[in-house]
Amino acid sequence: MFKDKKVVFSGVQPSGDLTIGNYLGAIKNFKTFSEEYYCLYCVVNEHAITVRQNPAELRKRTYETLALYMACGLDPEKNTLFVQSHVPAHAELGWILDCYTMFGELSRMTQFKDKSAKNADNINAGLFTYPSLMAADILLYQTEMVPVGVDQKQHLELTRNIAERFNQVYGETFVVPEGYIPQTTAKIMSLSEPTKKMSKSDENENAVVRILDPKDVIIRKFKRAVTDSGSEIRRGEGKDGIMNLMSIYGAFTGKTEEEIEREFEGKGYGDFKMAVGEACADALAPVQAEFARLAADKAYLETVMEKGAEDASRLAARTMSKVRRKLGFVELGRK
Numbered sequence: 001m002f003k004d005k006k007v008v009f010s011g012v013q014p015s016g017d018l019t020i021g022n023y024l025g026a027i028k029n030f031k032t033f034s035e036e037y038y039c040l041y042c043v044v045n046e047h048a049i050t051v052r053q054n055p056a057e058l059r060k061r062t063y064e065t066l067a068l069y070m071a072c073g074l075d076p077e078k079n080t081l082f083v084q085s086h087v088p089a090h091a092e093l094g095w096i097l098d099c100y101t102m103f104g105e106l107s108r109m110t111q112f113k114d115k116s117a118k119n120a121d122n123i124n125a126g127l128f129t130y131p132s133l134m135a136a137d138i139l140l141y142q143t144e145m146v147p148v149g150v151d152q153k154q155h156l157e158l159t160r161n162i163a164e165r166f167n168q169v170y171g172e173t174f175v176v177p178e179g180y181i182p183q184t185t186a187k188i189m190s191l192s193e194p195t196k197k198m199s200k201s202d203e204n205e206n207a208v209v210r211i212l213d214p215k216d217v218i219i220r221k222f223k224r225a226v227t228d229s230g231s232e233i234r235r236g237e238g239k240d241g242i243m244n245l246m247s248i249y250g251a252f253t254g255k256t257e258e259e260i261e262r263e264f265e266g267k268g269y270g271d272f273k274m275a276v277g278e279a280c281a282d283a284l285a286p287v288q289a290e291f292a293r294l295a296a297d298k299a300y301l302e303t304v305m306e307k308g309a310e311d312a313s314r315l316a317a318r319t320m321s322k323v324r325r326k327l328g329f330v331e332l333g334r335k
């Protein structure tokens, strides 16, 4: 707990242009915590290098992800917005927690299995130990709540196990965090393969709607979305494509599934897809406009990064000092 407030932490990898999955599953919810909690939102660039990145692109996307956080409503005065590599304590605690994470646990992580299948020529140790670095990100700030999409649930459970294990050996050190997973938008699916998660690194551009896609592109992608051979806009078995579009439409319009089914009774998939595209593009338009304004001001983004890194480092130092003492690491300068 910092400043008498409970802590919220979450992060996004600058590993591609962010999607409406990242937006609806995570970022859109971040600002709901800003008043009640002490919120830290991080651009997790150290996680991104578990998959090969082009350095110039990574640098550019780091600025852009920070700008998007703000464009999505995160006020840097009310939230600590920062870049992971600016706070070396993440990597330090990540190493320590590697030593309290079991090989068997890491081997069971589905993200590791998926990403190693996708990057068969680069199954590096970082990809394998990614979850202990993620545990470090969270535990470093004595986080109580972590808003994430459902794909991160397994990593979050591992984080809890690591925290409990460490606390058992050394006495209370870390707060054991809870996840906050949204109900209807926890897993936005690919528009081309609706049984697969929408991912920013998907090579098929038609599968993914990006937060910064222009309106015509958004509408075209929704028009091409894979549905099924039926014609009704209803939930049901084998209707993964339609149900995915219903959750996206619901998230952008605030309508329930029942309301959506009623609205489109007697109408076809074409009408529905067009409406989803319009609703999505309209909802993203203000975010895009604000992003354009912020992204053009690199100097301002750097002042936000600096202030964020300073605040985060100060909080991280408290936890690190406790951890080092408990482990038996000699600390200099403590009289």
Ligand code: AQP
Pocket (backbone or CB within 6 Å): 011, 012, 013, 014, 015, 016, 019, 021, 022, 023, 024, 025, 026, 027, 147, 148, 149, 150, 151, 152, 185, 186, 187, 188, 189, 197, 198, 199, 200, 201, 202
């Ligand atoms: N499709 C999704 N639906 C709902 N939530 C999602 N998230 C990601 N995809 C969806 C949530 O977005 C946050 C940031 O994700 P991340 O950058 O840490 O990485 P990820 O989960 O691996 O996301 P991607 O888009 O699939 O990235 P790549 O392609 O680089 O692996 C997390 O809270 C995540 O749950």
